[in-house]
Amino acid sequence: MGAFRRARASLFERGSGFLLAQTAFVYLFLYLPxxxxxxxxxxxxxxxxxWQGFTTKWYTALLQGETVARVDPNAAWNALLNSVEIAAATVVISCVFGTMLAFALDRYDFPGKRLFTGVVFMPIIIPSIVMGISLLLFFNIVGIQLGIGTAIIGHVAFGISFVAVVVAARLQTFDQTMEEAAMDLGANELETFRFVTLPMIKPGILAGALLAFAMSFDDFVVTFFIIGQENTLPIFFFGMVRQGISPGVNVVAALIIVVTMALVAVAQWFQGPTW
Amino acid sequence: MGRDTNNRASGVDAQLVQRVRRNQWTGAIVNLAPSAFWLGVFFLAPLAVMFFFSFGERGAFGEVLLATENLGFQQYRRFFVPGEASMLGALWATVAWLIDTVIPGTQTLSSTQPTPYVRLLFKSIGYGILATVVSFVVGYPMAYYIGHIAPEEYQNLLVVLVILPFWASFLVRIYAIQLLLSANSVLMSAFAVLPFVEQGVSLMNSQFAVLLGLVYIWIPFMILPVYSSIEEIDFTLQEAAMDLGADRFEAFYYVIFPQSKPGVMAGSILVFIPSAGAYVIPELLGGTDSQMIGNFIASQFGSAGHWPFGAAGAFVLMGIMLLSIAAYQRGGGELA
Amino acid sequence: MPQQQSTSDRRTFLRTTGAVSAAGLVGLAGCSGGGGDGSDGSDGSDGSDGSDGSDGSDGSDGSDGSDDGDELEDELRIFQWGDYWPDGFISGFEEEYDVSVSVSLYSSNEEMFNALNAGGTGQYDLIFPSDYMVNILNEQDMVQPLNLDAIPNFGNLSEMFREAPYDPGEQRFSVPYQWGTSGIAYNEEMVGDIEVNSWETMWNEEFSGQMSMLDDVRETMGAALKYLGYSLNTTEESEIEEAKELLIEQKDLLATYDSSNFPTNLINEQLSPLHAWSGGAFQAYWETFEDGSSPVNYVIPEEGGVVWVDTAAITAEAENVNAAHAFINHFLDAEVGAEITNYTYYGSPNEAAEEYILDEILDNESIYPDDETMSNLEFIENIGQATTLYSNAWQEIKSA
Structure with a gap:
């Protein structure tokens, strides 16, 4: 037993080197595709x-506005704008409501709390095709015109849950004495939240926001049913990729990734640790 | 709630405001209201329509029949009860089959097999658990590194990098994995250098490929919540524990890990649910035996044109998942 | 039926061989409505979220019921498969008829059906359902009868397609657009120069682990039923049972069930032989075409198989009925019809168009099979409640 303990301990002594390697490996895994x-x-x-040889002709053609392998750059651009608009609105609304919801679930007891918690999990659990068709039925019955707006409504319905689950996890180990101290010192609820609570739960909100953005930006099934005659990037990709991955699709995806990475790098450069 | 309203009309607004602010219900209501409204109107109400459908029947042309004589539990029955078996028989068949599957080498306990749908359901749950465990084992150390060891000014960058692949559509990435796993791909050729790997082997169309795809897509959903939990842990506690004689492992296991548990729980749920309900990944990466419950539900809404049965399947799936989450949270709470 | 449609590869081929000057080789850069995919119909010009578009059409509602009024509406909303006409096809129609067209895309009949069923048919004017789906839509009153007087080009259709088993009766609800088959495709590099003429190939143990069948109940059950010598629309329980056993037996030999990847699998020599739709097989054929030949082959087995036809139909609550009729009449024009087929490489139901269709298409027996093979082909018909027998069998096969 003693030998085991020593081995175990020495493994943990060299922990950070191992962790670094592990982390690098997972990034490699994530970025290989x-x-x-x-x-x-x-x-x-x-x-x-x-590999048939290097060419930049797909890029040249697409950037000049020519259709490459079924991919029309104007259509792709329009779809991208729609996707970003929907995802941005979804993230903002979901983060505000989801964080409030996480507070309610963490701080208060109310009748039917267990049931309500179940409801919060349901948008994550529900098979997306069921959610898509249900929402479409609903919008049709109520008579709401389909479009970007309805897509946002649908995305927020699952975005709230993702944010709430992640933020609630962060709140569980939150030290409430800090808030009490602030209140004792005369801060009101909003001030306490803004200057004490928010900075402390920010990583939770960031994580929740990123998940909500990813789920919205990448959603195909729900969006397909409730967006009417608009397109988003996943709908556009689905139409194209189902017939085999084509260079046009690769170019669009590659451009999105590279541009986003550049933006992230710029943010890192200018804002450093504060963003 | 009632107590706020039947307030004496004192006329002193400030006093009223004070009382409302102090009231224990105010915070709960203010914080709950927007989400409760949104989920109630835009989620539960639409879902109620679908729930109603699940008691209907399929018409000859795929329409949903909802007249009184069509309503009943027949779709749920069809999901759970094989052939002419009784309820009890179905239950026994399921339990017996589970025992047979989980414990190798046991005798066949029951001659009736559970319905294909029930088998699919359990198989999907199996996939979900596997994907969750792998994501935890692979993702936790990484979240620990990002949340604790990495220099603070890089933390946000590293976090964003975890989720960034989502920007290139889900589908496009799955196709890239498909290319990587195909015979003669760069990756497989590289593996072929190893002595025990045969040339020209393909990992595509296998259960392994499905599992790999699930982990690949959902591991960020494990890493992010765990990171957010670890980031707030006060690591001076670890040192205190070690000052008191614990070795590094013990300090981690008894002091740090329990504090990261809420993140692990949230992460496990966020990975388990979509993995068990997946249908695009098994369709694109799996072989003939990789169908999951999600494929079944999608096909009922698709080519089979049987909305009531698909809806029943979806509600069974949701029910089972809610139960497992509740059990998991309760179990997790006691462990901690 | 998510048929596989190839395009620019075919176009490249055609261009390099100089065989044709098909319309729309140019992407019509910048012209927002111009893309063949039409997914850009909603570009800037249409406004932000489509709501204004519908306001406009509410105003013109008056023309709705009156089929007699020949007045074309200003707009037309089409719901169509991805990539099913040449680039510039839509803008050509828009200019000629002064109608603004918006196109939304779907990738399976069921997707389209679900969207219309849950959201109401008034969302779109013109849809392109496959044969069996016409029957379903018709039964549920989701499409409206066509006014053939407004479609003078209807007479261009060949005899076979004027009488449609999936759209019987006095009134027509659909007009055929393009048609094709399903059969066996293989890459010679993987299987050598084999003789394929029967479904038996798909049960040949020699090819164990390198075959795939379409992930589609009726197609794959249909193949087994045809192999057994039955009709692929049978409602006999015993025959369906037999086909099920046969497919379970076959399962060990298959790598997967797949209806979206098989062209890539053919091209990259991953799987062969495989059960394929003609369109996808031709996509693979042209992709590997070099020095006058291609290793990819496509065969319709002698026992017969599925013939499918995609049609155009007008939704029950369409707002732009006249424009939709005009569009149908437009694509039934002989030269326009040929243009489409020269682009898609599917068979054209348009007899008058054959004059303008490339010889290499007309002479290709895999696109235009000889009469004997033709007589063995069957449309997939809606078989009512027996559909459940098929989907149960399919479920058992999948989980066997």
Missing amino acids: IAVLITLSFNDSRYAVV
């Missing part, structure tokens, strides 16, 4: 896995 699609966006072939 991204590397594949970026590479293929330069491949001089429409389908083959086999």
